[in-house]
Amino acid sequence: MDRAEAEARLLDAAEALFYERGIQAVGMDQVRAASGVSLKRLYQLYPSKSELVLACLERRDRRWRARLAEYAQSRPDGVERVLAVYDWLYEWFSEPDFRGCAFINSFGELGAVDPAVADAVRAHKGAFHDYMAGLVAAAGHSGQTVGTLVLLAEGAMTTAAISGSPEAARQARLGAAQLLANR
Amino acid sequence: MDRAEAEARLLDAAEALFYERGIQAVGMDQVRAASGVSLKRLYQLYPSKSELVLACLERRDRRWRARLAEYAQSRPDGVERVLAVYDWLYEWFSEPDFRGCAFINSFGELGAVDPAVADAVRAHKGAFHDYMAGLVAAAGHSGQTVGTLVLLAEGAMTTAAISGSPEAARQARLGAAQLLANR
DNA sequence: CTCGGCGGAGAACGACCGTTCTCACAGCAT
DNA sequence: ATGCTGTGAGAACGGTCGTTCTCCGCCGAG
Known part of the structure; x- marks a missing residue:
């Protein structure tokens, strides 16, 4: 899985979860589980939850x-x-x-x-x-x-x-x- | 401080904090500090945060x-x-x-x-x-x-x-x- | 005065969260 | 085969949160 696909899967999973349940109610581990991207990769693509949220909002x-x-x-x-x-x-x-x-x-x-x-x-x-x-x-x-x-x-x-x-x-x-x- | 005043102070403090910062961003201890009502009293008046939130919404x-x-x-x-x-x-x-x-x-x-x-x-x-x-x-x-x-x-x-x-x-x-x- | 219960302050507990670390392994150049 | 690099799985860490517990002082009833 290359960088682009990891990003896409992360944003897809995170955006859906954040939207469905609210941002604070979703943990990073749930994003990992839903996206199939490891925590390590997640954090090297988006160094904090806040940046992941921002990326989701911008794409949305x-x-x-x-x-x-x-x-x-x-x-x-x-x-x-x-x-x-x-x-x-x-x-x-x-x-x-x-x-x-x-x-x-x-x-x-x-x-x-x-x-x-x-x-x-x-x-x-x-x-x-x-x-x-x-x-x-x-x-x-x-x-x-x-x-x-x-x-x-x-x-x-x-x-x-x-x-x-x-x-x-x-x-x-x-x-x-x-x-x-x-x- | 009797029961009615404790309730009023709790609702005043909690409502203001929840409104200003969002509900999940405010801890019960901050409600205690802002209201001056001890945690023990707080929990005997409102047995959970969820019930405190509901009471705030209803009064508001x-x-x-x-x-x-x-x-x-x-x-x-x-x-x-x-x-x-x-x-x-x-x-x-x-x-x-x-x-x-x-x-x-x-x-x-x-x-x-x-x-x-x-x-x-x-x-x-x-x-x-x-x-x-x-x-x-x-x-x-x-x-x-x-x-x-x-x-x-x-x-x-x-x-x-x-x-x-x-x-x-x-x-x-x-x-x-x-x-x-x-x- | 003594006793008992209530209240306050804050420690303690268990759960969870964001973030980082460990460790074993896969792929690849030498 | 031998390192080297980067990855995945998941444990570990430090902190916070909701909730409960401990301990101690206060105060009214007898």
């Missing part, structure tokens, strides 16, 4: 945004593409192991205690905001609306996680459509 | 909702009172030690691992939803809007926490006003 950020962008780009420009974001949220919320936004969860758990985690979360949310701003501008709407549309998405993530139902995405889409209907 | 739920209701009731009936919710959020977000919604944070940290915590969070969010539904009905708007208004509030809480700024409440208020303007 890239994947999450890529998945969203890929989905949205399959829709026509304009308002349709803005609303596609909420359709994608619905699909995401419907995944059987959905447990909320990993960044919101990580921030609540470690944001006050690990500034690097807090920075990663802010970067992720900032990038999402910027992406939405691009979609809204392309739809010819004022920048005023962007913030509200982002709040709807964020609210849908936490509400879907807590309620255990993807319906919040539908509700958010309705609200967004209404906001975009009357300029 | 009651206080949070009471504070919100008190604020809203000082405004005239109708749409004004619905919008007052977001004004109150702005004040809350502006408190110097604001660190997001304790229930969202607790859910992210322990929701997957402690079902009692998950239940308490669901109860809190359900009560907030019902309260908003009452305000919206009193304002003569359809129940359709309630979900969206709640999403705006939830999104504002997480966004304010992560960004460190209370502006999200302003943004949420703008969105809510727009939703309530055109029925």
Whole structure:
């Protein structure tokens, strides 16, 4: 098993465990068991748990945004593409192991205690905001609306996680459509 | 120090510490030090950390909702009172030690691992939803809007926490006003 | 005053966690 | 065959955590 595969297996296992149970509830030995990578290799690739967590968050950020962008780009420009974001949220919320936004969860758990985690979360949310701003501008709407549309998405993530139902995405889409209907 | 005062000091100290640093990051000994209540008394009032956490969440739920209701009731009936919710959020977000919604944070940290915590969070969010539904009905708007208004509030809480700024409440208020303007 | 129970301070316990170390072994150049 | 390098399995280490126990002083009842 070469370095690249060890990294991939580690990130896959760690990300899944952290997301499913929370970061502090998962020990490094469980990451080793789930990944099949020895502790020695683990620590020479990621010298501390904190760095492993950061690496997971960064990879998740890239994947999450890529998945969203890929989905949205399959829709026509304009308002349709803005609303596609909420359709994608619905699909995401419907995944059987959905447990909320990993960044919101990580921030609540470690944001006050690990500034690097807090920075990663802010970067992720900032990038999402910027992406939405691009979609809204392309739809010819004022920048005023962007913030509200982002709040709807964020609210849908936490509400879907807590309620255990993807319906919040539908509700958010309705609200967004209404906001975009009357300029 | 009688039983009632010991309970109050424990809950005050524990709630503040859990909220500020996260639950798992705070040890029982720190609760003892901050409250001035001995470990022995602590454990005879709350036989486990989990029960102390639950008691904190329940008291916080009651206080949070009471504070919100008190604020809203000082405004005239109708749409004004619905919008007052977001004004109150702005004040809350502006408190110097604001660190997001304790229930969202607790859910992210322990929701997957402690079902009692998950239940308490669901109860809190359900009560907030019902309260908003009452305000919206009193304002003569359809129940359709309630979900969206709640999403705006939830999104504002997480966004304010992560960004460190209370502006999200302003943004949420703008969105809510727009939703309530055109029925 | 004496006794008994309660409370406080903090040590003790067992479990676990992040991290490092030991040791045996596999692959490879010489 | 002989070293050398790096690996895997897992023990070991130091620290912390939740929880319990010990010991001692206080205080009210008799």
